[in-house]
Amino acid sequence: WxxxxxxxxxxxxxxxxxxxxxxxxxxxxxxxxxxxxxxxxxxxxxxxxxxxxxxxxxxxxxxxxxxxxxxxxxxxxxxxxxxxxxxxxxxxxxxxxxxxxxxxxxxxxxxxxxxxxxxxxxxxxxxxxxxxxxxxxxxxxxxxxxxxxxxxxxxxxxxxxxxxxxxxxxxxxxxxxxxxxxxxxxxxxxxxxxxxxPSPEIFTLNNGLKVILYPQNDVPTVGITLAFPGGLRFETKETNGLFQALTLLWTRGTKNYTAEELAEKLESIGTTIKGFSGRNTFGLNVLSLSSKLEESLEYFKEILLNPAFDENECKKAKPELISLLLKQQDQPLHLAVNEFLKMLFPNHPYGLNSAGSLEFYQKFTCKDLRDAYKKFVRPDKGTLVIVGNFDPFFLKEKIKTLLMDWGSQSHKTILEEPEPDYPKKLITHLEKETYQTQILLGFQTPGLNSKEKVALEVLNSALSGQNGRLFRILRDERSLAYVVTSFLIFYPKKSAFVLYIGCSPEKEREAISGFWEILEKIKKDGFEPEEIERAKNRLIGSQKLSLQSNLSISEDMAVNEVLGLGWNYSSLYENLVKYSTKKDIKNYIKTFLKKKRSVLFIFGKNENRNNK
The missing domain is CATH 3.30.830.10 (Metalloenzyme, LuxS/M16 peptidase-like)
Structure with missing residues (x-):
């Protein structure tokens, strides 16, 4: 000094x-x-x-x-x-x-x-x-x-x-x-x-599989996620539901164990192995006690490399898959969102139902699942993340030995989904006798890898929820809504930003006008500083709450890596949110949320609407 x-x-x-x-x-x-x-x-x-x-x-x-x-x-x-x-x-x-x-x-x-x-x-x-x-x-x-x-x-x-x-x-x-x-x-x-x-250890096996080991010694558990590109965006109208079926049946028996035997083996050591499928990725999740990790990894290998896809199990699974669709039909919001996405992404995988389709579930065979497995479950496309209480030196050698013989069963190029076209039909009314009209106003917006992603999330956070501007103005001040919010659906090529309101049929036009008033006001004046701060804190807090378990961390890291955001995206997210500005949000609305690029969907009674 x-x-x-x-x-x-x-x-x-x-x-x-x-x-x-x-x-x-x-x-x-x-x-x-x-x-x-x-x-x-x-x-x-x-x-x-x-x-x-x-x-x-x-x-x-x-x-x-x-x-x-x-x-x-x-x-x-x-x-x-x-x-x-x-x-x-x-x-x-x-x-x-x-x-x-x-x-x-x-x-x-x-x-x-x-x-x-x-x-x-x-x-x-x-x-x-x-x-x-x-x-x-x-x-x-x-x-x-x-x-x-x-x-x-x-x-x-x-x-x-x-x-x-x-x-x-x-x-x-x-x-x-x-x-x-x-x-x-x-x-x-x-x-x-x-x-x-401890820092994550990252290495790639000879077969191309990327492996990330992240020791966390707080609790004696281990979360494992193996993720691949897949899910809804790789389906067609004819195969809508393929990945839901694939991931459900992936763990229903192997070449060496029946579904019942495998369930009994896993339950006896307190381990859970389940498939998951989303809009953009699919894979396997494993939750194990640290003391049973070695045994859990052996069963993980068995399920990964030797799935049975037995025809009897396929028949048993069909009612479960169809049940996903029946549950949707009991929820008017899900029905409205599905119809809206068909409008926003016409003739494109992004417009398909994430729960699948009745037609596919009725006709698919286990050969369809085996073919999909061979095509998409490839080490060179996957990321394996293991988070929890373990010895990284031992585990690295174990993984190398365990998966050294895993090779791709198909070398065909997996074509990504095309860029979605913009819809030609911008307004749709779907008539239904109901006491509540559901209105969705939405836009195609940049994909999840775009630089605008975080600004869009801050905008959505400031609009949605009971502290959001939509709720405060359209429900509290004007009494227009039973429920009002906004939400996001992210895909790689394009995403969807949607404003939603459920209101009485006679308040339909006033509700739509209210949406545009709010967007125009933000485009002109931006949000108040306290609104931005509250929106950012909400995003950061929600993200931290969602990553409290080892399994949630492993899935987050694996999926982000597969999507091209980077396995470390969530650790950087807080700073990305904090440094998003009021100007970023105003520019976003001016650029992407234009009236001439909006899509409007109205689901409910016809109260002599004026289309204009």
Whole structure:
């Protein structure tokens, strides 16, 4: 700590890192760019914009011929120095555990590679660049090596490098201010409190299966999810319900066990293995006690590799599958949503019923399921995530041995669903004698991998629920609705944003006008700050509550990886939500929620409607 009669407070933290000759150098440069490379960097957004602890903050990776330093430095009120240490370490620890988002990585790559181009514009800049590589690496041609390493860097590369170099017990801190506010012993005390959590271990088997092991030692359970691309988006009108049937019967017996024998074996060790199917993915879920993990994995392998798809079991399962449809018919909202999605995504898988179709359930055979299994259950398309209380070293070797012989039974290219067309019919009335009219007003919006996804979620959160603007205005103030809300349905190519209201038939036109009034008001003036804050807190809180068990975490990680969001998406989600702005939401409404692109569905009595 240097005491000087200065007006500003200065801080710097250093961690030992690589030489320029080391293979890790490009990855350290990417980490420096992501953490402190400008006003959209992690540390700037967290410590400056959110917490207001610093006045400036930057990072750099100093990699000379000999050992280097990873440096974090800036200016701040000296009273904040202790808190800054804690928050910086939290951010570095987050990267060690969960890495960075794909968007952050791509932005950093673009910045570093563009700096190369700009520095080569002048003869002086180019000669300096060539000389640096010649002196430090022995060849100016290694510029090509460096650029290629940057281009090909992955999230997993950055996790490995951060775990290698972000050792906080080796951190050195320097401070410059008028007064010394704490001692070296105090600094060491801060570092001693740091408890690094186990980081996920990620590897790929020879058959192409991606495996993620994430030790969590809080409770003696293990959650396992194996996920693949599939589900509703890979069905047609003729095969609507295929994945529901496949995942139900997948665990109903194997080549070595009947359904009853398998159920008895699993129940005797307290293990559950079930199939799951959604709109975009399908797979297997396993919940096991840690003490029974080895046995559970053997049964998991048996179900994964040797499903029976017995014809007798298929016959028994048909009433269960048809029951899904009958339950829907008892719920008017589900009926209305199904009809609406047919309108919004005409002649497309996105418009199919997620519960399947009666026609398919009546006619399918187990050969249909075996063919689908061979086509879609492929290691090179899958992600296996295991979360819970286990020894990662033992489990890694166990998984390698267990699944080393699993190969694809089909090498046919799995064609993704096409881009959905926009509907030509924008208004539909479906007559039904009922005391309540259901109205759905919706839009095709960008897919789940789009940069607009989080802004749309914040908009939906601010509109829906009892604290949302729809409920407050259309129900509380105007008494128009029995129920009113908004909801989202995400798909890769396009998604659906829908406003829903259930009202008396005579209030139909007023309800529709109310929807548009609210959207136009938000487009013009945006939300109030407290509305945005409440919407964000609701999203973040709901997400955290949904990820309390090891199985829910494993399924979340596996599905996000398969969908291209990244296995670490949920760990980054809070920051994505926090940094979504009022301007983002206004722009979203202006761009995507236009009247001429809206689809209106009315389900109920005809009260002499005026179509206009």
């Amino acid at each position: 240097i005491k000087r009669p200065v007006k500003e407070g200065y801080f710097a933290f250093s961690l030992p890192c690589a030489s320029f000759r080391d293979e890790d150098t490009p990855f350290l440069d990417l980490l420096a760019e992501i953490l402190g490379g400008g006003e959209s960097s992690r540390l700037y957004l967290k410590l400056k914009r959110e917490l207001n602890l610093v006045k400036t903050i930057s990072t750099s990776s100093f990699t000379p011929y000999g050992p280097g330093l990873f440096e974090i430095y800036g200016t701040a009120d000296p009273q904040n120095f202790k808190k800054i240490i804690e928050e910086v370490i939290k951010e570095l620890e987050m990267i060690k555990q969960f890495g960075v988002s794909v968007e952050e990585l791509e932005k950093a790559k673009t910045q570093i590679l563009s700096d190369f181009i700009f520095s080569s514009e002048t003869s002086e800049g180019l000669s300096s660049l060539l000389a640096r590589f010649q002196i430090l690496r022995g060849s100016y041609k290694d510029i090509l090596w460096y650029q290629e390493k940057i281009k090909k860097a992955t999230v997993e590369d950055l996790i490995k490098v951060s775990q290698k170099y972000f050792n906080f017990q080796k951190m050195v801190a320097g401070f410059l201010s008028e007064k010394k506010l704490f001692t070296e012993k105090d600094f060491q005390g801060i570092l001693a409190k740091i408890k690094s959590k």
